[in-house]
Amino acid sequence: MQFGIHTLHVNAAPDAVGFYEATDWHRFAWDAAELVGHAIDGIQMRKILMP
Structure with missing residues (x-):
């Protein structure tokens, strides 16, 4: 990745999990x-994320 980011994390609202x-x-x-x-x-x- 250009910025060295390989993993994203989120605290999703229950109705957004789908x-x-x-x-x-x-x-x-x-x-x-x-x-x-x-x-x-x-x-x-x-x-x-894929490299």
Whole structure:
């Protein structure tokens, strides 16, 4: 990758999980401390980018 980024992470809203899964994101718990405030119901996901 041009910028050295190989993995993306997102705290997805529960009603957006279908969109993310359809675009090759996968559920992946990466940091439970992120799930506070407005993200408390978030679903953590990641997408691994191809080099």
